[in-house]
Structure formats: structure tokens, C-alpha cells
Amino acid sequence: MSAAASTPEPLLDVQQLSKRFGGVVASAGVDLRVHAGEVHALIGPNGAGKTTLVAQLAGQVRPDRGRIVFAGHDITHLSPHERARRGLARSFQITRLFRSFDVAGNVALALQAAGSFASPGMTADELLAEIGLADRAGAGIAALSHGEQRALEVGLAIASRPRLVMLDEPMAGMGHDESRRMEALIQRLRARTTVLLIEHDVDAVFRLADRVSVLVSGQIICSGAPDAVRRNSGVIEAYLGEE
Amino acid sequence: MSVLALEQALNGLQFGLMLFLLAAGLTLVFGVMDMINLAHGSLYMVGAFIGAWIVGLTGSFLLGIVGAVLGTAAFGMALESSLLRSLYARDHLSQVLATFALILILNDGTRMLFGNDLPLSAPAALDGPVELLPGLSYPAYRLVIIGAGLVLALSLYLLVVKTRMGALVRAGASNREMATAMGVDIKRLFTVVFGIGAGLCAVAGVLMGPLLAVQVGMGENILILAFVVIVIGGIGSIRGALVGALLVGVVDTFGRTVMQALFREFLPPQMASAAGPALASVAIYGFMAAVLAIRPQGLFPARG
Amino acid sequence: MSPLRRRVALLALAGLLLALPPAMQALGAGYYVSTAGKIVVFAIAATSLNLVLGYGGMVSFGHAAFFGLGAYATGVLVSEGVFNAGMHLLATVALTAFAALVIGAISLRTRGVYFIMITLAFGQMLFYVANSIKGYGGDEGLNIRARSLLGFGLDLKDAPTFYYVALAVLAATLLGLNAFVGSRFGRAIVAIRDDDLRAEALGFATYRMRLAVFVAAGAIAGIAGALSVNQQGYVSPNLLHWTQSGTLMVMVILGGVASLWGGVLGATVLVVLQEALSAYTTHWEFWTGWVLLAVVLFARHGLAGWLAGLAVKKR
Numbered sequence: 001m002s003a004a005a006s007t008p009e010p011l012l013d014v015q016q017l018s019k020r021f022g023g024v025v026a027s028a029g030v031d032l033r034v035h036a037g038e039v040h041a042l043i044g045p046n047g048a049g050k051t052t053l054v055a056q057l058a059g060q061v062r063p064d065r066g067r068i069v070f071a072g073h074d075i076t077h078l079s080p081h082e083r084a085r086r087g088l089a090r091s092f093q094i095t096r097l098f099r100s101f102d103v104a105g106n107v108a109l110a111l112q113a114a115g116s117f118a119s120p121g122m123t124a125d126e127l128l129a130e131i132g133l134a135d136r137a138g139a140g141i142a143a144l145s146h147g148e149q150r151a152l153e154v155g156l157a158i159a160s161r162p163r164l165v166m167l168d169e170p171m172a173g174m175g176h177d178e179s180r181r182m183e184a185l186i187q188r189l190r191a192r193t194t195v196l197l198i199e200h201d202v203d204a205v206f207r208l209a210d211r212v213s214v215l216v217s218g219q220i221i222c223s224g225a226p227d228a229v230r231r232n233s234g235v236i237e238a239y240l241g242e243e
Numbered sequence: 244m245s246v247l248a249l250e251q252a253l254n255g256l257q258f259g260l261m262l263f264l265l266a267a268g269l270t271l272v273f274g275v276m277d278m279i280n281l282a283h284g285s286l287y288m289v290g291a292f293i294g295a296w297i298v299g300l301t302g303s304f305l306l307g308i309v310g311a312v313l314g315t316a317a318f319g320m321a322l323e324s325s326l327l328r329s330l331y332a333r334d335h336l337s338q339v340l341a342t343f344a345l346i347l348i349l350n351d352g353t354r355m356l357f358g359n360d361l362p363l364s365a366p367a368a369l370d371g372p373v374e375l376l377p378g379l380s381y382p383a384y385r386l387v388i389i390g391a392g393l394v395l396a397l398s399l400y401l402l403v404v405k406t407r408m409g410a411l412v413r414a415g416a417s418n419r420e421m422a423t424a425m426g427v428d429i430k431r432l433f434t435v436v437f438g439i440g441a442g443l444c445a446v447a448g449v450l451m452g453p454l455l456a457v458q459v460g461m462g463e464n465i466l467i468l469a470f471v472v473i474v475i476g477g478i479g480s481i482r483g484a485l486v487g488a489l490l491v492g493v494v495d496t497f498g499r500t501v502m503q504a505l506f507r508e509f510l511p512p513q514m515a516s517a518a519g520p521a522l523a524s525v526a527i528y529g530f531m532a533a534v535l536a537i538r539p540q541g542l543f544p545a546r547g
Numbered sequence: 548m549s550p551l552r553r554r555v556a557l558l559a560l561a562g563l564l565l566a567l568p569p570a571m572q573a574l575g576a577g578y579y580v581s582t583a584g585k586i587v588v589f590a591i592a593a594t595s596l597n598l599v600l601g602y603g604g605m606v607s608f609g610h611a612a613f614f615g616l617g618a619y620a621t622g623v624l625v626s627e628g629v630f631n632a633g634m635h636l637l638a639t640v641a642l643t644a645f646a647a648l649v650i651g652a653i654s655l656r657t658r659g660v661y662f663i664m665i666t667l668a669f670g671q672m673l674f675y676v677a678n679s680i681k682g683y684g685g686d687e688g689l690n691i692r693a694r695s696l697l698g699f700g701l702d703l704k705d706a707p708t709f710y711y712v713a714l715a716v717l718a719a720t721l722l723g724l725n726a727f728v729g730s731r732f733g734r735a736i737v738a739i740r741d742d743d744l745r746a747e748a749l750g751f752a753t754y755r756m757r758l759a760v761f762v763a764a765g766a767i768a769g770i771a772g773a774l775s776v777n778q779q780g781y782v783s784p785n786l787l788h789w790t791q792s793g794t795l796m797v798m799v800i801l802g803g804v805a806s807l808w809g810g811v812l813g814a815t816v817l818v819v820l821q822e823a824l825s826a827y828t829t830h831w832e833f834w835t836g837w838v839l840l841a842v843v844l845f846a847r848h849g850l851a852g853w854l855a856g857l858a859v860k861k862r
Binding site for chain 2: 600653656657663664667668669671672675676678679790793796797801833835836837838839840843844847
């Protein structure tokens with residue numbers, strides 16, 4: 001590397017991602033760079049296109065144009081399970097757990113899947129401890145509180161020790177205490193993995209994030225350190241219409 | 244050759260319009276109530292039997308149709324408000340089992356009341372052909388069917404698009420929770436929708452009776468085609484049901500006749516005669532598979 | 548049920564099943580042995596559907612097509628003078644597995660009601676094809692005079708022999724299903740049934756795994772079909788019709804979806820019901836319909852669930 005080396009290659013490099021559904025433009029050329037080791041937050045008002053963007057990053061939706069480069073490989077056309085196997089994991093905005101199994105069963109399944117492509121993996125005990133559910137291993141999913149379910153949701157995503165985990169509104173529908181616990185969980189994730197955090201709770205975002213990107217009308221209008229983003233006039237304007 | 248093609252096109256139109264009558268009710272029930280109703284074909288059979296019975300008693304085809312529509316609609320609404328209502332909340336598998344059971348009950352029940360089949364012929368006044376174009380004669384009865392089908396299609400369109408009830412149905416088809424939240428009396432709406440669907444089945448049953456024979460089990464084969472139609476057209480969409488039905492009607496008719504004629508040129512006779520219907524079915528199902536591959540929601544999806 | 552009690556119950560059941568033919572013959576009711584054989588054949592088919600529908604969560608409405616294909620594979624071979632049972636097995640499995648592979652590969656790209664419709668469509672396509680093959684009976688079906696030759700002096704025309712052979716196949720199927728359900732693959736399939744998007748996001752190759760189950764189930768149904776033609780001596784396109792798929796589905800739902808014995812229970816009850824009712828009335832369909840309706844409305848998890856509920860209540 002030359003002495004004048006600039007910022008290293010981003011772990012996740014999204015280039016000009018575009019998607020339209022009929023007459024609606026959901027993504028209008030999204031550029032996003034997430035660097036290894038950081039907690040990168042993605043915020044934006046309702047209707048900005050966050051859901052579609054996440055779906056494209058996860059592989060559920062094919063973009064019309066653009067590229068997604070992960071750890072140097074073009075993953076634009078890979079299926080969700082292939083992305084997972086390359087170390088790009090995700091949690092879901094609406095909790096998706098395996099209801100035929102208890103907590104321990106869910107964890108075992110995540111580890112089973114991970115076992116075929118990620119080693120050494122976590123142990124079930126490690127994972128349960130990490131997400132704070134060590135004493136709830138035998139509980140059925142229906143018996144868990146909302147916060148516990150969301151924690152398990154995150155737990156499933158990190159079971160394979162992914163290089164990058166996308167957390168889709170992990171704090172959705174949470175009260176104050178539960179939110180704080182989830183925040184602590186995300187802070188702990190720093191040591192393990194890179195986090196792309198999609199969240200509505202702007203205060204939590206500014207506490208957690210190293211960098212923030214703002215999505216408005218299908219485009220990233222601002223990306224940088226939290227303070228800089230907070231002061232950006234375009235961002236303020238976009239959010240003024242919100243509350 | 245082109246006269247044959249025109250004749251087949253008219254046959255396809257006629258069959259398609261009758262299919263539409265079944266598909267319209269089915270797509271509404273599936274779209275609005277999210278229920279798989281395998282017994283929908285049985286309503287078609289019930290309508291045909293009631294109609295044939297009335298015609299046998301009174302000699303009047305018109306009375307037969309009116310009686311069949313009223314009787315089947317009433318029967319359908321009674322069925323809906325008693326039994327089917329408890330299935331809305333259940334999963335699709337339970338609905339399949341229950342409505343399959345209903346087919347058994349209705350088939351055998353009809354057999355017990357009326358026997359295995361009833362005679363039904365077109366009204367004598369419509370027996371002869373009509374000369375549409377020089378060289379092209381077409382049975383008057385089939386023309387009446389086409390006419391009736393078009394009138395009903397138009398009426399249904401007006402009902403769904405122009406009336407308040409139609410708006411409610413469309414809202415219900417695209418978002419049931421929203422419709423309930425808006426205070427729509429869902430229960431009564433469902434019953435009426437079901438009744439209309441049953442009435443449409445009855446019309447198709449009576450009109451097709453002289454052509455296809457009124458017999459127990461006549462509903463099963465046409466039910467499958469109706470499902471294919473609504474999948475192609477888009478579940479919950481009347482417009483989709485019409486387009487889908489016309490497409491299926493034409494493909495089916497052409498498959499049976501034109502393709503068979505072609506095959507007769509190239510294949511030994513005993514293979515050709517059976518190949519026609521098989522090809523028609525393969526064509527229809529293949530068409531559905533193709534639509535699903537390209538546009539999985541159907542041609543005119545009602546749901547978002 | 549404790550493991551010991553379960554083992555005792557299974558042994559008792561096995562004993563009863565094995566003693567059935569001589570017992571029936573002693574009672575002068577030898578006819579029922581062939582009914583029992585018919586039940587066993589349907590039990591195998593229904594169990595294979597339970598694998599794909601109950602555990603796999605794939606509501607296949609064209610499953611009877613594999614049953615019918617298996618019957619045709621064996622039936623055609625016999626009518627062409629090939630009698631060796633090994634050949635029949637090979638041909639049956641090869642044909643049905645291949646058909647299931649093609650149909651599954653295409654259908655599993657769809658979801659929900661569209662999957663139901665497309666499997667239905669494929670089943671009907673095969674039905675119409677079978678209907679039009681004039682050389683092998685066409686819509687009238689094909690009579691088969693001979694049977695698969697198993698060797699060891701076993702004659703499948705003999706009802707008790709057929710019954711025992713079919714029972715062995717059923718036992719093997721159930722053992723296989725049990726092993727599968729307890730295995731890692733089996734757990735993954737159930738997870739995929741619970742939430743396939745989640746499973747995929749974890750890294751499971753959901754499409755491939757489902758396809759494997761679909762093909763296995765199709766092949767087992769095919770074997771059931773091969774047995775069926777040996778029992779009935781007759782194969783017809785009706786075996787592939789969607790109403791047959793519906794009947795199999797009814798057996799599974801009746802017996803209990805995603806339960807090991809669901810297919811067996813459902814097949815037994817439905818066939819016994821049909822046979823019993825048709826002895827008294829020609830309108831057995833009517834009464835069968837009411838029984839089924841009652842089960843849907845009052846026994847939500849099928850008979851297996853109802854029985855399990857009874858067992859719990861007894862404590």
C-alpha cells in the first residue's frame with residue numbers, strides 16, 4: 001500500500017442501486033459505504049425507501065440497476081442464503097422465529113445452518129448469554145415478551161459470526177427499558193461484527209452509531225459522523241415534515 | 244378454413260363467458276374472504292339441477308333460469324351464513340377439507356333428490372341456426388349464451404365499479420383489515436357476495452346444461468378451470484377473471500379442435516383423437532404456468 | 548406416553564396387524580384381508596403426502612399423479628412381459644422421482660396458493676396424458692393379469708401375501724419418516740415450513756432441501772402406486788385425477804397433519820368408512836362427507852391430535 005493510502009475498501013459497497021415498482025421509484029440510485037468494524041446507521045423518514053433497500057441488500061428483491069459489493073465480491077445477483085453463507089446476515093423488522101421450536105431449538109437451528117459454512121461457530125450457551133436469554137432456553141416462542149423475541153431475532157442473525165449484520169428496526173415496538181437493553185446488546189455486537197443499523201429511534205441511533213446515512217426519497221442525501229448529519233440542513237428539512 | 248376458425252372463436256367466446264360467471268364468484272370469495280371453496284362447482288351443479296327440474300315441471304326455460312338463480316343464491320347464502328362463515332378464520336387446509344366434504348355431500352345429496360342426471364334441452368324457439376355472415380351459420384342458442392354472458396359481465400362491471408357495494412367489495416378484496424376498520428358490515432357483505440357468486444353459477448349451470456348435460460359431478464371439472472382462470476387473471480379481480488376466462492375459453496376450444504385437426508394430419512388416428520383434449524389441457528395449464536412464472540400475482544392483481 | 552409404554556403399544560399393534568389375515572380367515576371374513584391391503588397401500592401414499600405437506604409445509608394438490616405414475620410404470624412393464632419386481636421397483640422409482648424433480652423444480656419457485664395451483668395443474672396434465680395413451684388403455688384403463696414377481700415363492704395375487712408385503716413397505720416408510728423427523732435435515736425442513744424466509748436468511752439452502760423432500764415423497768407415492776396395481780390388477784388415469792389428490796389430502800388432514808401416524812390413521816378411517824357405509828347404503832359419499840365435516844369443525848388437529856388429547860386427559 002502506498003504511503004498516501006486513503007480510506008480502506010468498504011466492507012459493503014452499494015453503488016447506484018435503483019428499483020422501481022410500476023410508477024413508484026423506491027430506490028433512486030442509492031450509494032452507501034459501510035466500513036468494517038463500525039456501527040453504521042441508516043435513517044430516513046417514512047416512505048424513504050428503507051424497506052426496499054433492505055430487501056435488495058438481503059437478496060429478496062432484484063435491483064433494476066446498480067451493484068452491491070461485499071468484501072470485494074459482487075453479490076448483486078446472489079440469493080439470500082448465498083449471502084448469508086458469505087457472511088452477510090440480517091434480522092427482520094417483523095419478528096420471524098420458528099414457532100414449532102422453543103428458544104433453544106431456534107438457537108440450535110441457527111447454529112446448525114451456520115455449521116455448514118462458518119467455523120468455528122458460537123456455542124449455544126455463548127449465543128444465549130450474548131442476547132440475554134440464558135435462562136429462557138426452554139421457553140416457547142409464544143411465552144416470550146416482545147423484547148425477548150426481538151433479542152432472539154438478533155441472536156439468530158449473529159449465530160454464524162457474520163462479517164456484517166443488518167439489523168432491521170430491532171427496537172420496533174419496544175418500551176423504554178426494552179429499548180435500552182437492545183441498545184446494550186448492539187453495543188456488545190461491536191466487538192464481534194460490523195453492524196448496519198436501520199432504525200427509527202433517532203436518539204438511540206445517535207448514541208450508537210459511528211456514522212449515519214440518511215435516506216430520503218430513495219437516495220442517500222447525507223452520510224457521515226452523527227454530529228455532522230444532525231446539523232445538515234437537508235436532513236433537518238426532511239424530518240421537519242415528520243412529527 | 245376461416246369460417247371454421249370464426250366458428251371456433253365464437254365457441255371459445257361462449258365457453259369463456261360461462262367460465263367467467265363461475266370465476267367471478269370464485270375470485271370474489273377467494274379475494275375478499277380469503278377462502279378456498281372447492282364446493283363452488285357444486286353450486287353450478289345445484290343451479291343446473293334446479294333449473295332442469297323447473298323446466299321439466301313448467302316447460303318454461305325462462306322460469307327455469309329465474310328459479311335456479313333464486314334457489315341457488317338462497318341456498319348459497321344459507322350455506323355461507325351457517326357453515327362457511329366458521330371457515331374464514333381457519334387455515335387453507337381446513338377449508339380444503341371442509342369444502343371437499345361439501346362436494347361429497349352435495350353430489351350425493353343431489354343424487355338422492357334428483358337421480359344421477361336430468362334432461363335439459365334448449366328452448367325450442369332457439370333450436371335453429373342463425374346466419375351471421377354469408378357462409379357462417381351459428382346456433383341461435385349459443386348466440387343467446389354469448390349475449391347473456393356479455394350482459395352479465397357488463398352488469399357485474401357496473402356493480403363493482405359504479406356502486407357503493409362494489410367499492411366495498413373492491414376495498415375488501417385488496418385489504419380486508421382496512422375494510423373492517425372502516426366499519427363495513429363485513430358479515431352481511433360476505434353473505435351477499437357469496438349469494439351473487441352462487442347466482443352467477445346457477446346461470447352458467449342452466450345455460451350450459453343443454454350443451455354439457457346436467458349430471459352429478461359436473462361441477463368438478465369446470466371448477467378446476469375456474470381456479471386456473473382466477474390464478475391467471477389475478478385473485479380478487481373481476482377484470483382479471485373476465486380476461487382470464489376468455490383466454491382459457493379460446494385456448495381450450497382451439498386446443499380441442501384446431502390442434503386436433505393439425506394432429507390428425509401428422510399422427511395415426513387413434514392417437515390424434517385423444518391428443519386433442521389432452522393438448523387443450525396441457526396448453527391451458529402450460530399457459531397458467533407461464534403466467535405464474537412471469538407475473539406471479541396474475542394479470543390484474545387486486546391485492547397489493 | 549413413557550418409552551416403555553410406547554414400546555409395548557407398538558408391539559401390541561404389530562402383533563395385531565400380523566395376526567389379521569389368519570384371524571379374518573378364521574372368522575370366515577377373508578374378504579377383509581384385501582380391504583386391509585388396500586388400506587395399507589393408501590396409508591403409504593398418504594404418509595408420503597404427509598411428509599411433503601405436513602412436515603414440509605408444501606401443499607401439493609397433484610400428489611396423486613406420482614401414485615398413478617408408479618402404477619402405470621409397473622402396469623405397463625407387466626403388460627409388456629417384464630415381471631421382475633426389482634425391475635418394477637427400479638422403473639417406478641426412476642420415473643416418479645424424475646417427474647417429481649421436474650415438477651418440483653418448477654413449482655417450488657412459487658408460493659402459497661400459486662404453488663397449490665401449479666401442482667394441481669401438473670397433476671391434471673399428467674392425467675390427460677395418461678387419458679390419451681390409447682396403446683395402454685387410454686381413458687378406459689388397463690387390465691393387468693400378471694403380478695410383480697418377487698421371488699421366494701411369493702405370489703402377490705394371494706391376498707395375505709400381498710398384505711404382508713405392503714405392510715413391510717409401510718413399516719419401512721414409517722421408520723424412515725421417523726428417522727427423518729428426528730434428524731438435522733428433518734428439523735431444518737420443519738423450520739423452513741415455519742418460516743422459509745428466516746431459514747433462508749440463516750443460510751439454509753431452502754429450495755434444494757424442499758426439492759429433495761418433494762422428490763422423496765413422490766417416489767414413495769410411486770411405490771404405493773406400484774403396489775396398488777399389484778392388488779387391483781388394474782390401472783386407470785383416474786388414479787392421477789385431482790380428486791384423487793384431494794382424497795389423499797383428506798386422509799392426511801383427517802389423520803393429523805405432521806404426525807407420524809397421520810397418514811395411516813386417515814387412510815384407515817376413510818377406507819373403513821367407505822366400506823362400512825357402502826355395505827348399508829349406496830349413499831356412503833353423503834355420510835362420509837358429514838363425518839369429514841365434523842372432523843374439520845370439531846377436531847382441529849385431525850384424529851391424531853384428538854387421540855393425543857384423549858391420552859393427555861386420561862392422566
